[in-house]
Amino acid sequence: MAMSANPLLKDLAESINANVAALTTQLSKLDHAEPTFSNDGAPDYPQDPEVQRSRMAVASAALDLYHLSLGPSLFLRTQSFAAKFDTMVLEVLNEFKVFDAVPLDGSTSYSDIATMSNRIFAEKEPNSGRVIHTATSAAARSPRLQAWIGHNLNDMGKACAHMVDSLRIFGDGDGEPGRTAVALSMFPGRDPNYGFYSFLEDDDQGGEKGWRMKRFGEAMSFVPSGEGLEFKYILDGLDWGAFGEGVIVDVGGSIGHVSVAVASKFPSIKCIVQDFAALEPRFKESLPANMGDRVTFQAHDFFNEQPVKGANAYLFKHIFHNWSDKYRIRILRNIIPAMKKESSIVIVDTVVPPRGVVITVEERLVLGMDIQMAVAFNAKERSGQEWATLVKQADERLVVKNITMPPDGVFGVVEVGFQ
Ligand SMILES: C[S@@+](CC[C@H](N)C(=O)[O-])C[C@H]1O[C@@H](n2cnc3c(N)ncnc32)[C@H](O)[C@@H]1O
Secondary structure (H helix, E strand, O other), X not given: OOOOOOOOHHHHHHHHHHHHHHHHHHHHHOOOOOOOOOOOOOOOXXXXXXXXXXHHHHHHHHHHHHHHHHOHHHHHHHHHHHHHHHHHHHHHHHHOOHHHHOOOOOOOOOOOOOOOOOOOOEEOOOOOOOEEOOHHHHHOOOHHHHHHHHHHHHHHHHHHOOHHHHHHHHOOHHHOOOOOHHHHHHOOXXXXXXXXXXXXXXXXXXXXXOHHHHHHHHHHHHXXXXXXXXXXXXXHOOOHHHHOOOEEEEEOOOOOHHHHXXXXXXXXXXXXXXXXXXXXXXXXXXXXXHHOOOEEXXXXXXXXXXXXXXXXXXXXXXXXXXXXXXXXXXXXXXXXXXXXXXXEEEEEEEEOOOOOOOOXXXXXXXXXXXXXXXXXXXXXOEOHHHHHHHHHHHOOOEEEEEEEOOOOOOEEEEEEEEO
């Protein structure tokens, strides 16, 4: 059955059904076992033109079905974020002979295979030589999505190509941000503690100074448009209303998107966004006009003591996962002198679930985040238990009071306070 040029979900599912039925019949006639993920499965299909035709039809329709079922934005988000890890991980496994190191009757956790994307743009008519948008290329006109793709492919994608060299030269890099694949690719030869963020602050390569940091800020502000990452989970994950006319310090708050969401829902709360001074102009541009007196910006380096004393909450969204333990502890200890007895430290970050608990797409996201943290920072994602251990290591008096997770999601709100 010829596939239409613009298939729908149902057409693809029907094509997969029909071609899988043909394929299994052909295999059975040739007395060849069906493919399987188990380690005694045949490595190849039989060389038979009919089998070849059927299985390519299944694979092509499955690729399109995957694309359409994610939808344009999530497809682009996933391609730019996760696809690069497939080839990087394959290279790491190959270079370090992991295939030989795992015994055939042992176990392995590596299962995801990269998929190449297409249907970004289409030809107007066959042989017309004119290109038109598809829904996917049209979705990529969003500046925030472009920033996300740019950061993931241009910053992190290039770094992935240096992962093998980084592991050979630095090993785990002693948790230093300047002993990473990102360092080899973007700023080789700098001090061990000179990391991606130092580079963003200094960078003037390929554009006006600060363009790369601004792009990173835009990319971060795109994150909450993803399923399970929406602001509502941060807003519902904590009793923000209990802070009344309180003050929230959004540490490493980038261009202020999280604070704006909190201040919009809780009109009596005031937020102070702290980040590099270079982000202030973009913060000002994106701040809604009616928020000027409630969401303000303060240049602050979180490796110095927290200057805002006695805030109700010190919010760290996607901050700690960028740092190895020794740095995380330093960041936390810089908050403690500023805290009053009832202040909270609110961590919004990945809370790694046990393997197999969340659906594959979510699990792939956690693995991708974990790998991206290693590539860029020599850091990693943490489980609930690891968060509890970390805060205790920073200060014996600190405890995790509550963890709220979105349904089927992996990004939690971890509330920490004095015992
Ligand atoms: C992964 S982003 C998270 C941004 C924002 N909290 C969010 O979740 O969208 C990490 C942020 O930490 C900021 N950052 C990195 N090092 C910092 C430092 N030493 N002091 C203050 N901010 C820093 C970066 O500029 C960036 O905005």
